[in-house]
Amino acid sequence: MNNGNPPKEPDRPKGPNENDPTQRGEESLPVPQGDPGEVIDVRRGMFGARNGGDTSGYGGLVRTVRLPGATPRPYGGWFDEVADELEGALEEQGLDPEQVIERTVVDRGELTFHIAREHLPRTARILRDDPALRFELCTGVSGVHYPGDQGRELHAVYHLRSITHNRLIRMEVSAPDADPHVPSIVDIYPTNDWHERETYDFFGLIFDGHPALTRIIMPDDWQGFPQRKDYPLGGIPVEYKGAQIPAPDQRRSYT
Amino acid sequence: MSTTHAPAGIRETTEGTVYDVTGGDWDELAAHAAKSDDERIIVNMGPQHPSTHGVLRLILEIDGETVTEARCGIGYLHTGIEKNLEYRTWTQGTTFVTRMDYLTPFFNETAYCLGVERLLGIEDEVPDRANVIRVLLMELNRLSSHLVAIATGGMELGATTVMIFGFRDRELVLDLFELITGLRMNHAYIRPGGLSQDIPPGTVDALREFIKKMRKNLPEYDALATGNPVFKARLQDIGYLDLAGCMALGATGPILRSAGLPHDLRKAQPYCGYDTYDFDVPTVDTCDSYGRFLVRLEEMRQSLRIIEQCVDRLEPGPVMVEDKKIAWPAQLALGPDGLGNSLDHIKNIMGTSMEALIHHFKLVTEGFRVPPGEAYAAVESPKGELGVHVVSDGGTRPYRVHFRDPSFTNLQSMAAMCEGGQVADVIVAVASIDPVMGGVDR
Numbered sequence: 051m052n053n054g055n056p057p058k059e060p061d062r063p064k065g066p067n068e069n070d071p072t073q074r075g076e077e078s079l080p081v082p083q084g085d086p087g088e089v090i091d092v093r094r095g096m097f098g099a100r101n102g103g104d105t106s107g108y109g110g111l112v113r114t115v116r117l118p119g120a121t122p123r124p125y126g127g128w129f130d131e132v133a134d135e136l137e138g139a140l141e142e143q144g145l146d147p148e149q150v151i152e153r154t155v156v157d158r159g160e161l162t163f164h165i166a167r168e169h170l171p172r173t174a175r176i177l178r179d180d181p182a183l184r185f186e187l188c189t190g191v192s193g194v195h196y197p198g199d200q201g202r203e204l205h206a207v208y209h210l211r212s213i214t215h216n217r218l219i220r221m222e223v224s225a226p227d228a229d230p231h232v233p234s235i236v237d238i239y240p241t242n243d244w245h246e247r248e249t250y251d252f253f254g255l256i257f258d259g260h261p262a263l264t265r266i267i268m269p270d271d272w273q274g275f276p277q278r279k280d281y282p283l284g285g286i287p288v289e290y291k292g293a294q295i296p297a298p299d300q301r302r303s304y305t
Numbered sequence: 306m307s308t309t310h311a312p313a314g315i316r317e318t319t320e321g322t323v324y325d326v327t328g329g330d331w332d333e334l335a336a337h338a339a340k341s342d343d344e345r346i347i348v349n350m351g352p353q354h355p356s357t358h359g360v361l362r363l364i365l366e367i368d369g370e371t372v373t374e375a376r377c378g379i380g381y382l383h384t385g386i387e388k389n390l391e392y393r394t395w396t397q398g399t400t401f402v403t404r405m406d407y408l409t410p411f412f413n414e415t416a417y418c419l420g421v422e423r424l425l426g427i428e429d430e431v432p433d434r435a436n437v438i439r440v441l442l443m444e445l446n447r448l449s450s451h452l453v454a455i456a457t458g459g460m461e462l463g464a465t466t467v468m469i470f471g472f473r474d475r476e477l478v479l480d481l482f483e484l485i486t487g488l489r490m491n492h493a494y495i496r497p498g499g500l501s502q503d504i505p506p507g508t509v510d511a512l513r514e515f516i517k518k519m520r521k522n523l524p525e526y527d528a529l530a531t532g533n534p535v536f537k538a539r540l541q542d543i544g545y546l547d548l549a550g551c552m553a554l555g556a557t558g559p560i561l562r563s564a565g566l567p568h569d570l571r572k573a574q575p576y577c578g579y580d581t582y583d584f585d586v587p588t589v590d591t592c593d594s595y596g597r598f599l600v601r602l603e604e605m606r607q608s609l610r611i612i613e614q615c616v617d618r619l620e621p622g623p624v625m626v627e628d629k630k631i632a633w634p635a636q637l638a639l640g641p642d643g644l645g646n647s648l649d650h651i652k653n654i655m656g657t658s659m660e661a662l663i664h665h666f667k668l669v670t671e672g673f674r675v676p677p678g679e680a681y682a683a684v685e686s687p688k689g690e691l692g693v694h695v696v697s698d699g700g701t702r703p704y705r706v707h708f709r710d711p712s713f714t715n716l717q718s719m720a721a722m723c724e725g726g727q728v729a730d731v732i733v734a735v736a737s738i739d740p741v742m743g744g745v746d747r
Contacts, residue, residue, distance in 0.1 A: 090698060115698045118678050157678050158423050186552050192694040192707035207694060209681050216573050220681060241555025244717050267380040267746055277388055298392040304671050304701045
């Protein structure tokens, strides 16, 4: 889902209403609150691999995988203070907070700001420099690949620590597979130099403005980006009586 | 070999002459190099295995004895652990993460398990005894890691006595690890929800014996090195990185504390009940290698204090969460053929309870499901902030696990510490960073 459009419901198997769990006994289901979350995948069946007939009876299962969605105010504790300060500082710089912060998620006691990628450097600078925010320490960037999250396949996740205020927040930006560009924040947090190279190395996210974006862990001439979910694992075809041992991502597994 | 090639070991490239030091005649190489009046040469230090840091390659541009530019080549120890984790259950993940920074296995395991526990929402349900043992093992591990840092650092200076002493005392810690977990390294002992098993009988006595020995041994490092003029001359003002540099480069741990900032996650964001222990965070304000040595030495004394408090706190109790949907089904027991599932458990699942057998099978082969979402857990490892970013898609296997290894981040500051200094001081500076390439490359 993109830019706040309502998440598109995955196609459910069509059938008579009495067989549809969403139509039956609706009053007994918990009432969905606010944003139902970010759909990252729709899984079918139970065992992943689809090579061969399904004799388990679980083949018809359809499960939508959602990450926790936007949280309405108040966020609780110091989260509101940080959000207020950030929004205020963005406005001071002439930016519309609603355009910059796509979504704010509070989950498991952690605060996440989903930032529009074009506004990442300015937001990071505010988070670092504003005396009320003062996130001096960036713990690097972690890439995540969600091939099922249309238009937002590649995520870059930054954890920022404020030693002054003893706080930790998460900043998340996304880029589509077709245009894997995210602005670099090396000039704001020089520590991200190697971290951005690592994320580029494994996910193919191109950090625009990085002084020397080259592979860091994998060999220089490596093809492809190994941590992407669609990267073929290969494996070693061990043959035994005509059977081949499949690569780990081709095996039956609990999904 | 074809005769049209240049003499072995010397190649002309667009970047200038490259001397290949593998093979070739050294006299010939030296004579060739002396012919050009350019003092500026680029030296590849490595890829080699300096002490126990792992395989690291330093690329130094030197002008005479002065390092004008320094760069690191890393990746030689990359084993794809983060990718591998995505094809194993959440519990099996501990066997992978323990191998990342192989000198701090318990920190890797604890950080990973804290992340998984946060995703599961069972942070508060981990039993007290499990937390005390986690703290105990982490502090023992801090001792062994710092001992290696000091020992190999000493050896790189030629101070082999420091090395012998360090490894002698580390052996005492590894003996305790072996007693408690069965393994000297790569333990996979800390599991999501608690521990894989309880500590064996006799551990408390062994710990008390160890504390007594270490109380005697730790001052020896002081006597050997702290006031030693040669040691001080080699370390003081070398590898200088001040607070501003630390913050910009994200350096944490002893490097940050040697710049005077008492930042320690055990105090700032306590986990595993660290807020209930009595200990100090040592700092110095020298910003150099000598300061880092002093910080490590004092941290070892503080660790010993914490270990003492842990031993006093070990109350009998469970070491795994009560939730049978998460807790490993069998407690291990020592049988005539070694450590394995306890006979009582085997008797129960094979003889009396079909449901228990199904449960055991499901939990061991399939694992437990973790609700979708992401979490970040961080612990203060001997090297600095060890952070784990875990993402779940609701399945029985991690969707993504990323380790923010402190060695990886701290090694970046190598250039800032070495440039402008002498070649010989590069070794001292790198040793004071204490990078472990297993953690850097993962």
